[in-house]
Amino acid sequence: MPRVAGLTLLGLTLVWLTAALASGQAPVVRKVEPPNWWTHYTPEVTLLVTGENLGGARVKSTARGIALVGAKASANGHYLFIHLKIGGEARAGNAELRISTDAGSTTAPWTLRERAATKGHFEGFSQDDVIYLIMPDRFADGDPSNDKPAGSNGIYDRSVPKAYHGGDLRGIREHLGYLHELGVTTLWLTPVWKNTDSDYHGYHVVDFYALDDHMGTMAEYQALVADAHRLGMKVLIDYVANHTGPKHPWADDPPTPTWFHGSPAHHLEPSYSFLGIVDPHASPREYRNMLEGWFAGKLPDLNPDDSELGLYLAENAMWWTEMAELDGFRLDTFPYSSREFWSGWHARLREVYPRMNDVGEVADPDSSITAFFEGGRKQFDGVDTGLATVFDFPLCNALRDTIVKGESMEKIVTVLRHDEFYPHPETLVTFLGNHDDGRFVSEKGSDAGKLKAAFALLLTMRGTPQIYAGDEIALPGGEDPDNRRDFPGGFPGDARNAFTAAGRTAEQQDVFAYVQSLIALRKEHPALRRGKQWHIGWDDGYYAFLRETAEERLLVIYNNAGTSRRLEIAIDDTPLEKARGLRGIFGGQTAEISDGKIVVTLPARTAAVFSVQ
Numbered sequence: 001m002p003r004v005a006g007l008t009l010l011g012l013t014l015v016w017l018t019a020a021l022a023s024g025q026a027p028v029v030r031k032v033e034p035p036n037w038w039t040h041y042t043p044e045v046t047l048l049v050t051g052e053n054l055g056g057a058r059v060k061s062t063a064r065g066i067a068l069v070g071a072k073a074s075a076n077g078h079y080l081f082i083h084l085k086i087g088g089e090a091r092a093g094n095a096e097l098r099i100s101t102d103a104g105s106t107t108a109p110w111t112l113r114e115r116a117a118t119k120g121h122f123e124g125f126s127q128d129d130v131i132y133l134i135m136p137d138r139f140a141d142g143d144p145s146n147d148k149p150a151g152s153n154g155i156y157d158r159s160v161p162k163a164y165h166g167g168d169l170r171g172i173r174e175h176l177g178y179l180h181e182l183g184v185t186t187l188w189l190t191p192v193w194k195n196t197d198s199d200y201h202g203y204h205v206v207d208f209y210a211l212d213d214h215m216g217t218m219a220e221y222q223a224l225v226a227d228a229h230r231l232g233m234k235v236l237i238d239y240v241a242n243h244t245g246p247k248h249p250w251a252d253d254p255p256t257p258t259w260f261h262g263s264p265a266h267h268l269e270p271s272y273s274f275l276g277i278v279d280p281h282a283s284p285r286e287y288r289n290m291l292e293g294w295f296a297g298k299l300p301d302l303n304p305d306d307s308e309l310g311l312y313l314a315e316n317a318m319w320w321t322e323m324a325e326l327d328g329f330r331l332d333t334f335p336y337s338s339r340e341f342w343s344g345w346h347a348r349l350r351e352v353y354p355r356m357n358d359v360g361e362v363a364d365p366d367s368s369i370t371a372f373f374e375g376g377r378k379q380f381d382g383v384d385t386g387l388a389t390v391f392d393f394p395l396c397n398a399l400r401d402t403i404v405k406g407e408s409m410e411k412i413v414t415v416l417r418h419d420e421f422y423p424h425p426e427t428l429v430t431f432l433g434n435h436d437d438g439r440f441v442s443e444k445g446s447d448a449g450k451l452k453a454a455f456a457l458l459l460t461m462r463g464t465p466q467i468y469a470g471d472e473i474a475l476p477g478g479e480d481p482d483n484r485r486d487f488p489g490g491f492p493g494d495a496r497n498a499f500t501a502a503g504r505t506a507e508q509q510d511v512f513a514y515v516q517s518l519i520a521l522r523k524e525h526p527a528l529r530r531g532k533q534w535h536i537g538w539d540d541g542y543y544a545f546l547r548e549t550a551e552e553r554l555l556v557i558y559n560n561a562g563t564s565r566r567l568e569i570a571i572d573d574t575p576l577e578k579a580r581g582l583r584g585i586f587g588g589q590t591a592e593i594s595d596g597k598i599v600v601t602l603p604a605r606t607a608a609v610f611s612v613q
Helices: 169-174 176-182 218-230 288-292 307-324 339-352 367-373 393-404 410-421 448-458 506-524 526-530
Strands: 007-010 013-017 028-033 036-038 044-052 058-061 066-073 079-086 097-101 104-108 111-113 131-134 186-189 207-211 234-239 328-331 357-360 429-431 464-468 532-538 542-548 553-559 565-570 582-586 591-594 597-602 606-612
Touching: 028 104, 044 104, 044 307, 058 066, 058 079, 169 176, 169 218, 176 218, 176 506, 207 307, 218 234, 218 307, 234 307, 234 357, 307 339, 367 393, 367 410, 393 410, 393 429, 393 448, 410 532, 448 506, 448 553, 448 606, 506 526, 506 582, 526 542, 526 553, 532 565, 542 565, 553 565, 553 597, 582 591, 597 606
Parallel strands: 036 111, 131 186, 131 464, 186 234, 234 328, 328 357, 429 464
Antiparallel strands: 007 013, 013 058, 028 044, 044 079, 058 097, 066 079, 097 104, 532 542, 542 553, 553 606, 565 597, 582 606, 591 597
16 A cells, blocks of 8 residues: 555545544534635645544544545644545535544544636626625614524614614625615725624624524525626625634634634733734734734733634635625734734635635724735735725715815815825725715715715725725714614615615705716726826815826815815916816716816815816
């Protein structure tokens, strides 16, 4: 019998004896992760088997093309890592593993699937897209039968802000037509993984390979993505690698000694400052609590630098992508996991999905900090995170400060000036707010008119815009959880149905139609999506900028004053100095070029877009 690196080949049967001693009791298998894999996918995969009495186990597979590379049990015998090699001759079907000890044996259920065609899938998103953020529990209840699923400890009560309200995957699927009508092209769903208690938001995962019972089934998830694709929309998964929920079984019984930073009884308190990470002179004490502290003081902090966990998280991300044919990732709490981990995670995924991309949450108003985490180059630590882009929190803050609070428009210009920090500022994901912020329209001093003004800038400036579900109808809401109100019309008994024009109030319809027209304008004009952005003029109360491609030039002028204003904007020594005229294409305003100046009168808090002749 030939032997290769400790691997014994005997016909189609492959056996590996773990180094651990047998426990003396028959092995028990409760779970295998991932539960399946694919042929012609990755050449190797590592399974995490959870059960009892797995120490000293012998693992056997008789499936064609599956070679056992190695296995390693946890010290207490509750976990068994099984490393498999999948050859090109492997076929779809049952590939269960036989796990034996001197005390008995059992089977670990596992299957291989035939990989579907990949052409046209896994393409990622770009500045040609408009992203729409949905918290499924608060969007639409398509299946009331899962509002109170069997075995759930969570409270279902729409009158309680932090309880489950019944929204689910089917509800989103039933309203894809509304989203298509609005014009959005990419959906970002907050996590739909299994949670416990009333963690309706999805960020307290207790099973990385299961959908939450309140959300629906895998078949419904796949159908949602497939229907979105048929309408030309993409779907992003919200991926959480920093922590688990407090009630994850790992919290009290981790698979390896270094699976977590600390334990429920002994762990570091969290820090939410990124300064130590981005400072080349900082010592570890300035960032250790940020990397290793337990988020919110209670969420078990995963240590993805544990080699087995790092591999587990990469394979888990691949599994979800392949199972649902997803298009990209939103990476939660990105800076709180090590940069080395993210670099390896991205490298593994891009071996399989070279065109997929992602956006990382780096919640900081300082561009020098947010830019540090974007991939595409190594920083002083020698690490390239591989991250495609980040959310533009600095611009979000600037839009709120200028439009709501009346601060100088130069604040926006300053943020844009810091684009030099990013390898690809044109791909930054821009936004007015998300599920962690009070609603834009509900900020002190804001109103629907200011919200429309903010949308005008969001959808004409550089970047990939993201809209938080409900903002397009001026849905109000204060700080969390008030900012997570149910979408009107998505739930049984709702008095109004804002998914239809007839069901919207006059104000809701006004904002919806305005946002819809801006998205259509952006779709019609490539310069608003991919054109270079030039400053043309600004002062405390206005900002004018050009979006330019080789084929077209569009001028956007915004008046932030509370009254109508006549502007005379000099264009000498700008890309417009040879312009002959301006044709209004949005906003209903006219402008002329006279004596080297653009002359235009704009109503209060109004934007106008002109085609440059």
